[in-house]
Amino acid sequence: MSALPPYATPGQRVWFYSFRVICGLIFFFLIAPIMVIIPLSFNAQDFFTFTPEMLALKPEGYSLKHYKDFFTNSDWQAALWNSLRIAPMATLLSVSFGTLAAIGLSQTHVPFRRTIMAILISPMIVPLIISAAGMYFFYSRIGLQGTYLGVVLAHAALGIPFVIITVTATLVGFDRSLTRASASLGADPVRTFFKVQMPLILPGVISGGLFAFITSFDEVVVVLFVGSAGQKTLPWQMFTGLREQISPTILAVATILVTVSILLLATVEILRRRSERLRGMSPG
Amino acid sequence: MADVTDATTARRAPTPDDAARLADSDQSGPMLAADGRPLKQSLQRALRREKLRALMLIAPLLLFVLVTFIAPIADMLFRSVENQIVGNTLPRTVEALADWNDDAEELPPEPVFRALFFDLFLAAEAKAHTRLGSRLNYETTGISSLFRSSGRRMDDVAEPFQDVLEQADPQFGDGAFWYRLMTGEGDADTSLLNDQRERLAALTREGMGGDIGFAPSAEIAALLPRAAREYSAFALFTARIDNDVVAEEDPWESVYVALALDLQDGGAERVQSYAGPGADALQAAAANADQLPVVDFREAFIEVDDGWGDRTNWETMKTYSPPFTSGYFLNSVDLQLTADGVEAREENQRIYVMLFQRTMFMSLVITFSCILLGYPVAWLLANLPMRTANLLMILVLLPFWTSLLVRTSAWKVLLQQQGVINDTLVWLGIVSDGGRLALINNQLGTIIAMTHILLPFMILPLYSVMKTIPPTYLRAAKSLGATNWTAFWRVYFPNSVPGIGAGSILVFILSIGYYITPELVGGTTGVFISNRIAYHISSSLNWGLAAALGTILLAAVLALYWVYDRMVGIDNVKLGG
Amino acid sequence: MKLSNMLLASIALAFAAGAGGAQDMTDDMTLVSWGGAYQASQQKAYVEPYLADNPEVSAVWDESSPEAVAKLRAMNEAGNITWDLVDVVASDAIRLCDEGLAMEVDHDEILAPAPDGTPASEDFGDLIVSDCFIPQIVYSTTFGYRSDVEEWGGNEPQDVCAVFDLDTFPGQRALEKRPINNLEWALLCDGVAKEDLYDVLETEEGQQRAFAKLDTIKDQTIWWSAAAEPIQALADGEVVIASTYNGRLFSAIAEQDQPIKMLWDAQVFDLDGWIIPEGLPEDRLARVKDFLNFATDTQRLADQAAYISYGPARASSAPMVGKHADLGIEMAPHMPTNPENAKNTILYNYEWWADYRDDLDAKFQSWLAQG
Numbered sequence A: 001m002s003a004l005p006p007y008a009t010p011g012q013r014v015w016f017y018s019f020r021v022i023c024g025l026i027f028f029f030l031i032a033p034i035m036v037i038i039p040l041s042f043n044a045q046d047f048f049t050f051t052p053e054m055l056a057l058k059p060e061g062y063s064l065k066h067y068k069d070f071f072t073n074s075d076w077q078a079a080l081w082n083s084l085r086i087a088p089m090a091t092l093l094s095v096s097f098g099t100l101a102a103i104g105l106s107q108t109h110v111p112f113r114r115t116i117m118a119i120l121i122s123p124m125i126v127p128l129i130i131s132a133a134g135m136y137f138f139y140s141r142i143g144l145q146g147t148y149l150g151v152v153l154a155h156a157a158l159g160i161p162f163v164i165i166t167v168t169a170t171l172v173g174f175d176r177s178l179t180r181a182s183a184s185l186g187a188d189p190v191r192t193f194f195k196v197q198m199p200l201i202l203p204g205v206i207s208g209g210l211f212a213f214i215t216s217f218d219e220v221v222v223v224l225f226v227g228s229a230g231q232k233t234l235p236w237q238m239f240t241g242l243r244e245q246i247s248p249t250i251l252a253v254a255t256i257l258v259t260v261s262i263l264l265l266a267t268v269e270i271l272r273r274r275s276e277r278l279r280g281m282s283p284g
Numbered sequence B: 001m002a003d004v005t006d007a008t009t010a011r012r013a014p015t016p017d018d019a020a021r022l023a024d025s026d027q028s029g030p031m032l033a034a035d036g037r038p039l040k041q042s043l044q045r046a047l048r049r050e051k052l053r054a055l056m057l058i059a060p061l062l063l064f065v066l067v068t069f070i071a072p073i074a075d076m077l078f079r080s081v082e083n084q085i086v087g088n089t090l091p092r093t094v095e096a097l098a099d100w101n102d103d104a105e106e107l108p109p110e111p112v113f114r115a116l117f118f119d120l121f122l123a124a125e126a127k128a129h130t131r132l133g134s135r136l137n138y139e140t141t142g143i144s145s146l147f148r149s150s151g152r153r154m155d156d157v158a159e160p161f162q163d164v165l166e167q168a169d170p171q172f173g174d175g176a177f178w179y180r181l182m183t184g185e186g187d188a189d190t191s192l193l194n195d196q197r198e199r200l201a202a203l204t205r206e207g208m209g210g211d212i213g214f215a216p217s218a219e220i221a222a223l224l225p226r227a228a229r230e231y232s233a234f235a236l237f238t239a240r241i242d243n244d245v246v247a248e249e250d251p252w253e254s255v256y257v258a259l260a261l262d263l264q265d266g267g268a269e270r271v272q273s274y275a276g277p278g279a280d281a282l283q284a285a286a287a288n289a290d291q292l293p294v295v296d297f298r299e300a301f302i303e304v305d306d307g308w309g310d311r312t313n314w315e316t317m318k319t320y321s322p323p324f325t326s327g328y329f330l331n332s333v334d335l336q337l338t339a340d341g342v343e344a345r346e347e348n349q350r351i352y353v354m355l356f357q358r359t360m361f362m363s364l365v366i367t368f369s370c371i372l373l374g375y376p377v378a379w380l381l382a383n384l385p386m387r388t389a390n391l392l393m394i395l396v397l398l399p400f401w402t403s404l405l406v407r408t409s410a411w412k413v414l415l416q417q418q419g420v421i422n423d424t425l426v427w428l429g430i431v432s433d434g435g436r437l438a439l440i441n442n443q444l445g446t447i448i449a450m451t452h453i454l455l456p457f458m459i460l461p462l463y464s465v466m467k468t469i470p471p472t473y474l475r476a477a478k479s480l481g482a483t484n485w486t487a488f489w490r491v492y493f494p495n496s497v498p499g500i501g502a503g504s505i506l507v508f509i510l511s512i513g514y515y516i517t518p519e520l521v522g523g524t525t526g527v528f529i530s531n532r533i534a535y536h537i538s539s540s541l542n543w544g545l546a547a548a549l550g551t552i553l554l555a556a557v558l559a560l561y562w563v564y565d566r567m568v569g570i571d572n573v574k575l576g577g
Numbered sequence C: 001m002k003l004s005n006m007l008l009a010s011i012a013l014a015f016a017a018g019a020g021g022a023q024d025m026t027d028d029m030t031l032v033s034w035g036g037a038y039q040a041s042q043q044k045a046y047v048e049p050y051l052a053d054n055p056e057v058s059a060v061w062d063e064s065s066p067e068a069v070a071k072l073r074a075m076n077e078a079g080n081i082t083w084d085l086v087d088v089v090a091s092d093a094i095r096l097c098d099e100g101l102a103m104e105v106d107h108d109e110i111l112a113p114a115p116d117g118t119p120a121s122e123d124f125g126d127l128i129v130s131d132c133f134i135p136q137i138v139y140s141t142t143f144g145y146r147s148d149v150e151e152w153g154g155n156e157p158q159d160v161c162a163v164f165d166l167d168t169f170p171g172q173r174a175l176e177k178r179p180i181n182n183l184e185w186a187l188l189c190d191g192v193a194k195e196d197l198y199d200v201l202e203t204e205e206g207q208q209r210a211f212a213k214l215d216t217i218k219d220q221t222i223w224w225s226a227a228a229e230p231i232q233a234l235a236d237g238e239v240v241i242a243s244t245y246n247g248r249l250f251s252a253i254a255e256q257d258q259p260i261k262m263l264w265d266a267q268v269f270d271l272d273g274w275i276i277p278e279g280l281p282e283d284r285l286a287r288v289k290d291f292l293n294f295a296t297d298t299q300r301l302a303d304q305a306a307y308i309s310y311g312p313a314r315a316s317s318a319p320m321v322g323k324h325a326d327l328g329i330e331m332a333p334h335m336p337t338n339p340e341n342a343k344n345t346i347l348y349n350y351e352w353w354a355d356y357r358d359d360l361d362a363k364f365q366s367w368l369a370q371g
Helices: A010-040 A065-072 A074-105 A113-125 A128-141 A148-172 A177-184 A189-217 A221-226 A234-244 A249-278 B016-025 B039-079 B084-089 B091-097 B110-125 B129-137 B143-152 B154-168 B175-183 B190-204 B218-223 B225-241 B253-273 B279-287 B297-304 B311-319 B327-331 B352-383 B386-401 B404-415 B420-428 B443-466 B471-479 B484-512 B516-521 B529-538 B543-567 C002-019 C036-053 C065-078 C090-098 C120-127 C160-164 C182-189 C194-201 C204-215 C228-236 C246-255 C282-295 C298-304 C315-320 C350-369
Strands: B335-338 B341-344 C028-032 C058-062 C085-089 C134-146 C173-176 C221-224 C241-245 C260-275 C345-347
Touching (some): A010 A249, A065 A074, A065 A249, A074 A234, A113 A148, A128 A148, A128 A221, A128 C065, A189 A249, A234 A249, A249 B386, B084 B129, B091 B110, B110 B129, B110 B143, B110 B190, B110 B297, B129 B143, B143 B311, B154 B253, B154 B297, B175 B225, B190 B225, B225 B253, B311 B335, B327 B543, B352 B386, B352 B529, B352 B543, B404 B420, B404 B443, B443 B516, C036 C058, C036 C246, C065 C085, C065 C090, C090 C260, C120 C134, C134 C298, C160 C241, C173 C228, C182 C204, C194 C204, C194 C350, C228 C246, C241 C246, C246 C260
Parallel strands (some): C028 C058
Antiparallel strands (some): C134 C260
16 A cells, blocks of 8 residues: 555545545654653743743743753752663663573473463563552562662563563574584584674664663653662652652653654664664565 | 564474474384484483573573562562451450450450550550551551550559559669569579560561570569560560660569569469569568559550440451451452451442442553554554655654653643643634633543553554555455455454454553553543552552552453463564564 | 661671771761752752761752651661651651651750750740651641632632632632542531531531532542642643642742732641651761751751741741742741731641541542542
8 A cells, every 4th residue: 555556546545545644643643742742841931831932932932941950950960870870780681681581482392481471571561550569568578679779670670571572573583503503513502692693683682672771761650669769760850840840851851862762763773674684684 | 573473383493302203103113312322212301401401591580580570579469468467466465355255245355455455565665556556447447546545555554553562662663673583593484585585576577586684584484474474575675676784674564564463363372482582572562462453454444545445446456356367358349347247338438349440441441542543553554665664663662762751741731721732722713712621630631641652552563463464365355356345344354353452452451550640640530540559558558458459450460461372472562673 | 687687787897897986977868858849948958058067978869758658667677777867747757656667856955956045845846746756847738829810800719718619719629639638628618617627527427518518619620649730730720729838839929920829718737847767877867966956956947938938847947037049038928827827727637637547538539539
């Protein structure tokens, strides 16, 4: 349906265009909130409101003060720093454990495969409030509540399903005879892993890692329960902001994050194309 | 995005398993491997090794998830039935209450009140009584203040005893004397001390082991059992909690009461033959035993707070005395555990069944709207050239990556009565300024915002299934004379059903656990059960109820998860990678 | 718990060895507060000056006061107290003190006397509602309304019952999503005398009466759970009258210049102050005491009023309340305790609510949910 065939009837034509309009509206629905956030983040006032000056497109209705606030306010900077300290650690944990396990799971003979898989995916399925409550009680008992390690472990657990899912998906297309060839040429399993298998599944690993990273970077419920002041992340600060004070700084942060997201998404897309080239598929 | 295929059925080379089966099926005598073993055995060993290697690779992660994730969930499940606080705080009262027939129309007998005095005195010292009060207040309103006010006034009950004893012999006012008296001579009664260690450890949840510089003598323990018991508890508390030296501290008032009760209870005769340390003071006290007040503890308690004369409070205490209770689960389905068995809650207190129903209903509506909006988009994406599709895919993934909090607040800006949508509608003249639409702080607000938030979870699985439906099917149908609609409805749609199933269950599972979005845009009629769970965790502190509600929710999710696994297999979830 | 205790012990040992007994005070403090303008006022009035005097000290804020009781319980279970000083409302302080989660303090020993030598316990007076509680401010929950509502035809609300008067004052209202305060106001406007409020509310009929009164405005009410919501809703014109904390209204009116006015009638007084968590190690406790002595003295509490319109808890601070730090307006007329504003006030009954909270909350939620 890439194009309308020349022999289409008028009815088909109408349907073709109205369908596109419908899809356009749904896409609009999808990005509408983001389109609201971006202009509001340049609001000269301290409320989430389109002021008459903004609607009249007058320059005095707009300002960069919320961005300035984000870059100069120590709370926001501390939160950013905490997020940057927690998310990569959590990602590293979920990616390294997750990749190993995904390789294990893609072997032909894995006893209790279904059960194991169900357990490993469960952090994605169990409602966050339940995970958060459970971790809160349990981590309190073992002294991990309110510690950096506690938050990292919790976030790593939440990121694992994403790594498992993306890496197993990549391994589906992995040609096992390559490892056998490598072994028959005298490489030990470790060398085979790093020299043969890893480069081929790397795109899957990286995109799984990106998912895990975003999971941690955007997570607020669990960190609210498991963390304490020393682990106040960006989403936590945003949550406090929404609850306790009215400041479009939150929107400025969101705009920055959306920009970062676009960059990350572009990275994933480039990686995907590279991976398909490597696998000998057409880049589409 | 890769096609939907099960990893296990992907193209693969022959494996030891296949060979073993092959060897097995061979009837013509054992085949031998190069090392001389039967081939079958050798292959089976290889198979075992392979399984082991796979498990070794999985083990670290499995262990990690079990410890960091599954154990916390299990711990939470445990809290939903755990109820040790009553037995730990009032152990002797619970024991004494076991004999009380709560069908009878009277209050518990005197021994229950005596036990309560000692339990409550110690609990008040350890500041554990108000926590028990708040626990029981979940069941019967008013118990919280009953315990709080009574805990402070236990000293008043004890005062008359102390005065008489100190008049009989001033040594009773001296902590060092008490220490000598209780340490006595000869063997120590270690089992009594250990019982008290357990009692205090359960009450305070602190370690009570080790030497505390005191042990009651066996002789005194036989002579004055209550006093020895209460003094040991005092000694343990002094040494372990207050970190003081036992011999330097004056004992609690409860110890005087214990001694007085011992003396009134035949101890006055028994101490006549006693010759150990403090014998003179004991005998002086025994001589004055008739001056010790005969206190009716029941009366005394009712005087402290007439709540103790209310049978309902006692019935609640008895009903909730076992270490495990179904009470929290009953509460979470609007029932109540009372002395007369399970009863329905008062009509104006029933919320949870309604909330569960609402959560289910709204999740269904959200799932349905996601299908409605997700299907055309997924179809478009699946049928456009790869490059265009991937660009449009960014529009799907962008909201997915934007902070949930921010998207929810954005919806607030859009939907409120003075918000962007209403302003636009008024400007266009579609609605009048007075007739602005209520789009937020109700169910509609929750549905709109959550449909938006969960839509990518519908589009992604749908898209990956639709990618696998060959376009030739539709063309074939049409060439056989089907209209566009028939071709779609009879050929394409059935092929896409697995995608709808996968997406629906994913969206449904995610939506019934949502909490932040309904809280912010749901008003009063658009909140979910998760909001109550969060409330009970952080505000009302009724953790047991939160755990029970969570367990029920979890059970629902796991059932769906199981269905999902049966239908599509969990390893087939695709995330646009 | 054992493991964590052992860990703690070994860390403490290592620390003791390293410190070599130089000065027995830690240099790190974790202060727990509410975030927003209130926390900012604490930061400016006494945390920054204290840090300036003690450059070796660093202070971290944790905005967990709304969940303070729950988190302190969890910390206590774990035997690992990570907070040094916690800002809570009086009812939470009483609860924490009762449960042994907050430390009992001798107010005269650790707090500075008033400049004229009056001991701290007398200077704070009745506001010390619990042995663990070190009061800082008196705040109130009151109403703000839009001053530009055309439908009101020039009328302005004069008393709390305007909230229930949809004929004279049409438009949406915002009330807090909990029974506390709302039930009292409802009864008050249903003709119950102020001193009988809790007696009436204790009965089933009284509760029904309160809910029936709330029923009359139910479909015109937005229920808020976070304190920023009513202010945002007022600023947007989404609601015309809203209950909220007086300090936030002040900042919306005076600092943000919004068309909002205060309605002080039937304001509910409450207290906010510090508690020290039970079980702090000696060196941290020493630091906390040192800080507290400074942060709650007469001058510091008076200074705080220059940043937010909450009344200082010390009697001796009241005459020293001056002008707003940035706007230069007199702060005294904006205090909830100002006689002009405090003509008609309700005292929040802590004891009563401790008993009836669970019961009435269930009824309130059930009432809300019945659409």
